[in-house]
Amino acid sequence: MNAPEFIQLRVKRQDNPTSKPYWEDIKIPYKPNMNVVSVLMEFRKNPINTKGEKIDPIVWECNCLEEVCGACTMLINGVPRQSCSALIDKIYEKYGSDKPIVLAPLTKFPVVRDLMIDRQIMFDNLRKVKAWVQVDGSWDIGRGPRMADRVHEWAYPISRCMTCGCCMESCPNVNSKSNFIGPNTIAQVHMFNAHPIGEMQKEKRLDALMGPGGIQECGNAQNCKRVCPKGINLTMSIAAVNRQVNKRALQRMFDK
Amino acid sequence: MAEPKVVIVGGGLAGLMSAMKIAEKKIKVDLISLVPVKRSHSVCAQGGVNAALNTKGQNDTTWEHFYDTIYGGDFLANQPPVKNLCEAAPGIIYAMDRMGVMFNRTPEGLMDLRIFGGVKKHRTAFAGATTGQQLLYACDEQVRRYEDIGMVKKYEGWEFLSAIIDDDGVCRGCIAQNLSTMEIKPFYGDAVIIATGGGGMIFGKSTNSVINTGSAASAIYQQGVSFANGEFIQIHPTGMLGDDKTRLMSESARGDGGRIWTYKDGKPWYFLEEWYPAYGNLVPRDIAARAIYKVCVEMGLGVDGKNQVYLDLSHLPAEYLDKRLGGIMEIYENFYGDDPRKVPMKIFPAIHYFMGGLHVNWNHMTKIPGLFAAGECDYMYHGANRLGANSLLSAMYSGTVAGPAAVNYIKGLQGTSEEGAKKAGELELKKQQEYNDKICKMDGKENPYSLHDEMGELMRLNVGIVRNNKALAETDVKLQEFQERWHNCNIVDHGSYSNQTVLFVRQLWNMMQLARVITLGALRRDESRGSHYKPEFPNRDDENFLKTTIADYTPEGPKFSWEEVDISLVKPVERKYNVDSREVKK
Numbered sequence: 001m002n003a004p005e006f007i008q009l010r011v012k013r014q015d016n017p018t019s020k021p022y023w024e025d026i027k028i029p030y031k032p033n034m035n036v037v038s039v040l041m042e043f044r045k046n047p048i049n050t051k052g053e054k055i056d057p058i059v060w061e062c063n064c065l066e067e068v069c070g071a072c073t074m075l076i077n078g079v080p081r082q083s084c085s086a087l088i089d090k091i092y093e094k095y096g097s098d099k100p101i102v103l104a105p106l107t108k109f110p111v112v113r114d115l116m117i118d119r120q121i122m123f124d125n126l127r128k129v130k131a132w133v134q135v136d137g138s139w140d141i142g143r144g145p146r147m148a149d150r151v152h153e154w155a156y157p158i159s160r161c162m163t164c165g166c167c168m169e170s171c172p173n174v175n176s177k178s179n180f181i182g183p184n185t186i187a188q189v190h191m192f193n194a195h196p197i198g199e200m201q202k203e204k205r206l207d208a209l210m211g212p213g214g215i216q217e218c219g220n221a222q223n224c225k226r227v228c229p230k231g232i233n234l235t236m237s238i239a240a241v242n243r244q245v246n247k248r249a250l251q252r253m254f255d256k
Numbered sequence: 257m258a259e260p261k262v263v264i265v266g267g268g269l270a271g272l273m274s275a276m277k278i279a280e281k282k283i284k285v286d287l288i289s290l291v292p293v294k295r296s297h298s299v300c301a302q303g304g305v306n307a308a309l310n311t312k313g314q315n316d317t318t319w320e321h322f323y324d325t326i327y328g329g330d331f332l333a334n335q336p337p338v339k340n341l342c343e344a345a346p347g348i349i350y351a352m353d354r355m356g357v358m359f360n361r362t363p364e365g366l367m368d369l370r371i372f373g374g375v376k377k378h379r380t381a382f383a384g385a386t387t388g389q390q391l392l393y394a395c396d397e398q399v400r401r402y403e404d405i406g407m408v409k410k411y412e413g414w415e416f417l418s419a420i421i422d423d424d425g426v427c428r429g430c431i432a433q434n435l436s437t438m439e440i441k442p443f444y445g446d447a448v449i450i451a452t453g454g455g456g457m458i459f460g461k462s463t464n465s466v467i468n469t470g471s472a473a474s475a476i477y478q479q480g481v482s483f484a485n486g487e488f489i490q491i492h493p494t495g496m497l498g499d500d501k502t503r504l505m506s507e508s509a510r511g512d513g514g515r516i517w518t519y520k521d522g523k524p525w526y527f528l529e530e531w532y533p534a535y536g537n538l539v540p541r542d543i544a545a546r547a548i549y550k551v552c553v554e555m556g557l558g559v560d561g562k563n564q565v566y567l568d569l570s571h572l573p574a575e576y577l578d579k580r581l582g583g584i585m586e587i588y589e590n591f592y593g594d595d596p597r598k599v600p601m602k603i604f605p606a607i608h609y610f611m612g613g614l615h616v617n618w619n620h621m622t623k624i625p626g627l628f629a630a631g632e633c634d635y636m637y638h639g640a641n642r643l644g645a646n647s648l649l650s651a652m653y654s655g656t657v658a659g660p661a662a663v664n665y666i667k668g669l670q671g672t673s674e675e676g677a678k679k680a681g682e683l684e685l686k687k688q689q690e691y692n693d694k695i696c697k698m699d700g701k702e703n704p705y706s707l708h709d710e711m712g713e714l715m716r717l718n719v720g721i722v723r724n725n726k727a728l729a730e731t732d733v734k735l736q737e738f739q740e741r742w743h744n745c746n747i748v749d750h751g752s753y754s755n756q757t758v759l760f761v762r763q764l765w766n767m768m769q770l771a772r773v774i775t776l777g778a779l780r781r782d783e784s785r786g787s788h789y790k791p792e793f794p795n796r797d798d799e800n801f802l803k804t805t806i807a808d809y810t811p812e813g814p815k816f817s818w819e820e821v822d823i824s825l826v827k828p829v830e831r832k833y834n835v836d837s838r839e840v841k842k
Contacts, residue, residue, distance in 0.1 A: 017753075031499070033499060035500065035591075044757075045706045057749055063466055064297065064300050064465045065501045067587065067590060069465065087591070112436050113436070132356070134401070135355055138280060138398065139351065140344075140346075140350060144350055144353035146365030149362075149363060162389075192356065
């Protein structure tokens with residue numbers, strides 16, 4: 001790769017939640033080993049667009065810069081991912097360094113400003129399915145139940161879900177016409193239902209996944225698993241929870 | 257009378273643990289956080305959390321955990337609270353296990369334990385190399401459960417600006433600003449708990465998240481709370497160099513068998529193993545960081561002639577590494593491009609953790625009644641150097657102390673008037689609004705982000721791993737110049753919605769205040785102790801400096817005093833790691 005003189009970005013901007021979006025072209029001098037976040041950080045030290053106009057710095061969310069907090073998720077050349085781990089040199093290897101890198105906010109969530117979005121719905125969904133272990137209290141009552149290593153092996157990866165929204169963004173069934181709860185939330189149900197104490201409230205979580213927006217809205221596109229930055233096997237979880245839901249539905253029929 | 261309520265500022269481990277404990281006692285909580293709490297900086301903690309569970313046949317005890325922590329902290333921590341911390345640790349970890357934290361397991365399904373720096377026993381419970389993330393998520397889930405039943409109300413995307421303090425000097429709530437609408441409003445409460453973490457951003461680049469500006473703690477300091485031991489900044493030996501931040505490579509890498517080395521005379525030289533035979537690669541962080549500094553800077557033996565040495569895991573089986581250290585393998589691969597299973601990682605020490613912080617009593621209340629502090633923003637448990645995997649513990653434990661203490665405080669309140677709170681709240685609100693209006697109009701020549709870069713660089717250079725008095729004095733002069741230049745800042749962003757620069761300019765001022773506390777605290781302490789190292793004074797000096805540094809705000813700069821350290825449980829001895837700490841003469 002020939003090192004370009006500038007790193008060019010084309011950014012989809014929006015001044016506030018109700019205003020119209022527009023595109024802005026910006027550039028900063030090329031340095032090796034940069035990522036999208038460090039480019040935006042560099043830009044705000046001298047926010048002048050390619051037309052030479054003084055503009056407001058780009059607004060985006062970021063926090064840990066280590067791809068564990070999930071904050072800085074955006075569309076980079078159309079792919080939902082964390083911008084901190086989006087290395088410029090790697091992007092150039094894939095797409096070439098002559099074209100601007102295109103940044104846009106995720107489309108499945110309301111825009112707050114520029115690349116910043118509101119993902120509250122994902123936290124609300126976790127609440128809906130009671131994504132927690134219902135302990136009696138946080139007090140010290142001694143050692144908890146044992147858990148087999150083989151359960152830990154598949155459940156631990158799910159616990160690394162950072163609610164970033166990549167799976168929601170890539171899922172065709174999450175759209176303005178559906179209120180599909182999304183792959184990540186279903187995976188959380190899978191994990192909590194496997195925990196020795198969490199298992200005791202399994203039915204409540206499964207009930208929350210029946211009905212409108214529930215697990216049946218999954219169309220098995222399998223995009224979620226492909227885009228998950230933590231490599232969580234979301235489709236495996238959806239299949240497993242689907243079996244639990246079906247069993248639960250049958251059980252409810254017989255209970256009537 | 258209105259229903260009692262506690263306002264908690266900060267949604268990391270300490271804040272969430274406080275919230276859980278308070279809601280459990282049937283008191284309502286308003287939880288204010290800069291970011292959705294699930295994105296708090298606690299997620300960055302990797303290696304594990306200490307508790308003497310004694311499940312590895314090593315006769316571990318909470319007393320040994322206590323002794324290692326005090327010894328590791330070079331005897332600067334008050335001993336009784338540390339003893340309480342270590343005694344509470346197993347109970348806290350068991351509760352977290354019940355709440356569903358995915359700790360690694362032994363073949364019989366118990367929590368597995370790994371070994372960490374500065375200790376001789378397996379005492380660190382862990383969830384791969386993402387333990388902080390899992391602990392935070394478990395607390396987040398429990399707090400969401402309390403949110404579900406109306407006991408906790410979250411205000412995410414709000415920045416703490418100042419405490420509301422009434423005419424009697426009692427804290428009655430706080431003022432916060434919405435990061436999107438920019439609205440500033442009062443949050444009233446009978447007690448306020450500040451759990452806002454450390455301030456790595458004062459050094460520009462660190463292992464911290466970008467929200468860790470220390471701004472809230474600094475605001476409280478400027479309102480009259482003492483800041484203790486500010487000069488004690490932990491430098492983590494194994495950071496990964498980067499333009500935007502120095503990413504952490506967990507100590508657990510060495511706990512699980514990683515070795516530090518560089519080339520000497522054309523051959524690998526395992527200098528930690530040679531210099532510290534009793535602990536080897538698992539010496540505490542201050543010792544390891546200084547050794548790496550010595551090898552690179554003083555001896556000029558850094559890898560490729562640069563300031564870097566190897567952290568080597570490549571001799572360990574890939575499957576073992578993925579199971580126990582997958583989280584950091586991924587970070588190194590994604591951000592550096594090399595596979596640490598195959599080639600050694602290149603690392604150098606990085607600013608990591610604030611041992612010092614807001615001064616609190618043993619119930620975590622500051623000198624302002626009703627105002628508490630917990631987590632990294634307090635100064636309580638780590639003395640002059642923190643042992644690895646004690647931070648997650650102290651964050652959670654301090655929440656279990658501060659939360660119930662706030663409830664007890666509220667129960668003891670008598671005759672506080674609502675009008676008093678309202679009057680103080682309106683006054684403080686007006687003050688903060690005026691300050692905000694002033695910032696919004698700043699149209700000088702200084703770009704606040706560039707000014708911050710300059711400050712960070714200066715702090716890393718002169719107030720980092722090696723300190724000398726001349727440079728510290730010069731740094732303080734520079735910091736005062738920066739404060740002058742701050743007044744000439746340009747607000748850069750003219751948007752009225754989600755204006756991040758307006759908030760950053762305010763944070764920058766607050767960072768500058770704490771920068772002086774750190775620098776002058778270091779200047780005054782003419783000894784070397786824990787993370788604070790002055791070649792001019794290479795030894796620990798208990799006679800003059802076995803004391804807590806106390807800084808109090810004045811408009812002219814911090815005013816310093818000393819406070820005695822409670823050493824009622826174990827007598828200070830020389831701290832060294834070439835021999836087993838148990839063999840150092842008492």
